[in-house]
Amino acid sequence: MATILEPPVAPTERKPMTAPPSQKAEVVDVPFAYRDIVSRLSPGGRYIDGQTDVDSPWVPFGEKAAIKHLAFDVRQGIFSNILWIKEPGVIGTHLHRGTILMVCLEGTVKYLEYDWVAQPHGVIFEVPGESHTLVTDTGVKLFGWMQGPIDFYDEHGTFVDTTDVWWFINHYETYCRENGIPINPKLYL
């Protein structure tokens, strides 16, 4: 059984930062020895517009719903999007193999398995091993940052398909191809 030995007392007590130390609205040059490697090899951060279809279109997901794809990361199996269910409806029972973070943007949404109803600005956290059935009584827009496969079942509990980052890329690219919309490289992390 491993134990942690008593650490020596630090020479000086440091106080936690209580606010950002600079209030200046200007670019401060940060000393960093490896900036040339970062500029050569980092994929770089980016901004995706969510208000318009300029960066990413609404892609139909069944008759009542659509998905606005925001990011794909094939290295980590991550996909991010806004799910829009336009009227009262259901996303049938599914089981998560990864971790999900969602933010309710508009409307309300619940799972038949849980006792809460998500409201705008509410945050939903889902973890591997959970299966549940998404229902909105009002319509809903949900921002999601999702990792790992999602196994979908029909109403008899029979496994149908696993969706993961490849399914989401295919969903986006197929729609773009069919509608003559150029693929946006910014969505590929």
Add this chain to the structure above:
Amino acid sequence: MATEAIIPEALEAEQAEQQARKPSPMKAPPSSAYKIVPVTEMYGDLIRKYGSEGSYVGASEADSPWVPFGDNAAIRHLAFDVKNNVYCNILWIKGPGVIGTHKHRGMVWAVGMEGSFRYLEYDWVCRAGEFITEMPGAAHTLVTDDPNGMKALFWMQGANEFYDENGNFVETLDVWWFMNHYETYCAEQGLPINKALYL
């Protein structure tokens, strides 16, 4: 049970159905065929376009050299992932020695390969074939007392802050430092950069 007295047949049938529906865990790989089995893949074209086959780094110094890390140690870099700030390498301390106190902001796992090493802060010793993890927030001091030192494979994520012997912060090391360590040595020695190290 009362229900058994009322409708035992119905209950038995229900239990049998529940049992039949309960999936049984796989107990061994379902195929032992020594051949490539084609697997249904609806998105193979996307996987080939955007994915990666993974990497192989051989044991020779032609694949990745030992890069000195102080007088008594060397690092053999095996992987860099700039998206996740992940880096993998073998640390070799050639005789009894110390990697001074440092603090982790990310997670580390390691497997001992040769010799032994320990941290002054803990009561265990990691030897060949043994496994350790280190977690964000941990600060510790790596030592090897083995006359032949140690070798261990480290898979690391995030930042490591190094301190001097007076507890003064010196520098934060992460994937960029490790890449720079590798590339600077290659440039100085006229060695080609091995692209397989860049995940």
